[in-house]
Amino acid sequence: MGQNDNTRGIKRRPKPFNSADAHGDKDSDGLDNLWEYENGTMITDADTDHDGIKDGAELHYWNVTRGIPNETAVEYLKDPDVDKDNITDGKEINGWTVKIIVGYDEENKLISKEVTLYGDPLVAYRAPREEDATTMKTTLEI
Numbered sequence: 001m002g003q004n005d006n007t008r009g010i011k012r013r014p015k016p017f018n019s020a021d022a023h024g025d026k027d028s029d030g031l032d033n034l035w036e037y038e039n040g041t042m043i044t045d046a047d048t049d050h051d052g053i054k055d056g057a058e059l060h061y062w063n064v065t066r067g068i069p070n071e072t073a074v075e076y077l078k079d080p081d082v083d084k085d086n087i088t089d090g091k092e093i094n095g096w097t098v099k100i101i102v103g104y105d106e107e108n109k110l111i112s113k114e115v116t117l118y119g120d121p122l123v124a125y126r127a128p129r130e131e132d133a134t135t136m137k138t139t140l141e142i
């Protein structure tokens, strides 16, 4: 790097930090300023896509845990909901709490309980539907 910059013939954007800061980590997300600048993630926001997982941890998840190639992983860092199921990557990976209906009491009031659900951020999650609750009710009454 450095010496080859002039031979590329592309206009270089001014860097938002001086070279001494290139290996700093302004937002403490585990990725240095230069990497973030070059990959288009936010240097001053630890969670670029606001999906609940900091950039460094999210990159590690995609790269290492899921074996996603770097180029795609970088896109996922900027996408809060990769599988477009309206549940953020952070929720699917770290779990989220929902109330589910487990049955009805004697007065026919719904009994619900809170459960933590986990999803796969690469597979669209199918939310429990009303039919499921009915099935559960039937099962409970038997």
Ligand SMILES: [Ca+2]
Pocket (backbone or CB within 6 Å): 024, 025, 026, 027, 028, 029, 030, 031, 032, 033, 036, 042, 043
């Ligand atoms: Ca950083």
Ligand SMILES: [Ca+2]
Pocket (backbone or CB within 6 Å): 047, 048, 049, 050, 051, 052, 053, 054, 055, 058, 077
């Ligand atoms: Ca993120």
Ligand SMILES: [Ca+2]
Pocket (backbone or CB within 6 Å): 049, 051, 058, 076, 077, 078, 079, 080, 081, 082, 089
């Ligand atoms: Ca993401």
Ligand SMILES: [Ca+2]
Pocket (backbone or CB within 6 Å): 081, 082, 083, 084, 085, 086, 087, 088, 089, 092, 120, 121
């Ligand atoms: Ca999702």
